[in-house]
Amino acid sequence: MASRSRTDQGRVASSTMTQRRWMVVAAAVAVLVVGIGAVFLLDRPSEAEKQCDDVTQARDDLLAAADDESAVAVIGDSYSQGTGLAGPDAAWPARLAGLIGAPVAVDGMGSTGFTTAGFCEGDDVTYGDRLADDLPETDVVVVQGGANDATLGDPAGVQQAATDLLADLEDVPTVVVVGPPAVPAADRAAVDTVDRGLRAATEGAGRIYVPLIDADIPLLADGIHPTEAGQARIAELIADALGR
Structure with missing residues (x-):
């Protein structure tokens, strides 16, 4: 070759x-x-991080809008943020302010509850954590929640968490605890457990309990958030409990 x-x-x-x-x-x-x-x-950012950022920003906006002379302080979840509606002005705290003729300061954060930090898992944003960071200096405190505990938290742990929270509020003259409605998005047994736990803790502390579980609160299509009529109904029940 x-x-x-x-x-x-x-x-x-x-x-x-x-x-x-x-x-x-x-x-x-x-x-x-x-x-x-x-x-x-x-x-x-991950979807969870974005959700956490969104509910945190909504909470910050509510805190920034709070009146220093507020007679009522609210600790709540997305119900107090007006999620699914036009915003805080459509939520029950704003409606409550109109019913009782007094300003209401709101610390509302979606997805959170007595036993859950919701979308912000790992952060100190449960109701007890937030209360420990900033104890309200008002004569009336309304603590509303429980739906997120039924879906994201520990239903069996709600009673103890609520008991601890109410102990921190022992010097507040009037405390109202508002339970969850029967939301289709949550297991009914879990909602029942949360409702019983909140009732037991509230009555044990000698405070006022407002149950929503049988109150026929109208909900949006998502099966968890109140409609405008539902928000109005919640405000009316709380106002009645406060003896408006």
Whole structure:
């Protein structure tokens, strides 16, 4: 067989080197693309983080709007934020203020409850945590919640959590605890457990309990948040409990 000429050998060598260079460039580009993709993934917040940011911002907005001269302080969840409606002005605390003729300060944070931090799992934002950070200096405190405990929290632990919270409020003249309605989004047995726990804790502390479980609160299509009529009904029940 005839041997290759030096020219042919040079061409082969040159072609091989060119292929290797392209392979190196391609590998480098692939690494760069993967690296950029990883950066985007790291920078892009997860859905849970976004949900936490949203409910936190809504809470901050409510706190910023609070009147320093408020006669009533509220600790609540998305019900007090007016989720699914036009916002806080459509929520029960704003309606309550109109019914009793007094300003109401709201610390409302969606997805949270007596035993759950909801979307912000790992943060100190349960009702007890928030109360420990900022004890209301009002004559009336309304604590509303329980639906999130039935869906995201520990129903069996609600009674103890509520008992501890009420102990922290022992110097407040009037405390009202508002339980959850029978929300289709939660297991009924879980809602019943939460309702019983809140009732026992509230009555044990000599405070006022407003049950919503049999109050026929109209709900939105999501099966958990009140309609405008539902929010109005909640406000009326609380106002009645306060002896408006």
